[in-house]
Amino acid sequence: GNSVTQMEGPVTLSEEAFLTINCTYTATGYPSLFWYVQYPGEGLQLLLKATKADDKGSNKGFEATYRKETTSFHLEKGSVQVSDSAVYFCALADNYGQNFVFGPGTRLSVLP
Amino acid sequence: KAGVTQTPRYLIKTRGQQVTLSCSPISGHRSVSWYQQTPGQGLQFLFEYFSETQRNKGNFPGRFSGRQFSNSRSEMNVSTLELGDSALYLCASTLGGTTEAFFGQGTRLTVV
Numbered sequence: 001g002n003s004v005t006q007m008e009g010p011v012t013l014s015e016e017a018f019l020t021i022n023c024t025y026t027a028t029g030y031p032s033l034f035w036y037v038q039y040p041g042e043g044l045q046l047l048l049k050a051t052k053a054d055d056k057g058s059n060k061g062f063e064a065t066y067r068k069e070t071t072s073f074h075l076e077k078g079s080v081q082v083s084d085s086a087v088y089f090c091a092l093a094d095n096y097g098q099n100f101v102f103g104p105g106t107r108l109s110v111l112p
Numbered sequence: 113k114a115g116v117t118q119t120p121r122y123l124i125k126t127r128g129q130q131v132t133l134s135c136s137p138i139s140g141h142r143s144v145s146w147y148q149q150t151p152g153q154g155l156q157f158l159f160e161y162f163s164e165t166q167r168n169k170g171n172f173p174g175r176f177s178g179r180q181f182s183n184s185r186s187e188m189n190v191s192t193l194e195l196g197d198s199a200l201y202l203c204a205s206t207l208g209g210t211t212e213a214f215f216g217q218g219t220r221l222t223v224v
Contacts, residue, residue, distance in 0.1 A: 036215075043116075043202055043215035089155065093213070099168060100145065100204070100213055102155040
């Protein structure tokens with residue numbers, strides 16, 4: 001079946017550091033890929049998405065590129081802020097928006 | 113437009129009791145999915161409903177059940193509660209045919 005693997009962290013960075021959270025997936029067909037973010041005490045919010053190979057999703061300074069050849073969707077940000085401290089989930093879904101599969105989440109802590 | 117609304121936000125129940133959680137999706141969304149989130153197991157898929165029919169089901173015991181009404185609102189029920197059922201229960205809705213899931217803030221269930 002489909003699966004998502006991501007670095008579990010926790011990841012601790014200083015403010016303005018470069019962030020990379022690795023995500024790889026296993027899926028049949030051509031899934032859509034997502035990064036969701038969860039702030040303390042909240043549900044998940046969509047951060048960015050990509051629906052086909054070589055697409056780049058971006059939002060709030062975060063970027064991720066759908067790499068079919070390496071089955072990866074790594075999340076990057078050039079300069080993190082304290083407010084980016086949260087748990088980040090990589091996920092995939094089939095093209096009908098069904099069968100969402102989430103990675104285990106990566107906790108990010110950004111220190112001032 | 114209003115987001116996904118889950119009620120109640122917090123619940124404390126005694127072992128052996130049953131509980132019902134409610135989820136109101138975004139207006140127009142016909143698909144509702146439920147997830148259990150725990151520190152140890154991460155985010156686990158419970159089931160998905162579309163147009164009042166259960167379309168997908170995760171690997172949970174029969175004590176976990178759900179239903180969807182004609183207005184797309186959904187409920188999930190857990191009977192004979194166990195301590196291990198303590199978790200954040202998240203509901204997500206999608207339009208159906210699109211690839212983005214919108215999450216509610218969750219219901220935090222504590223079983224004592």
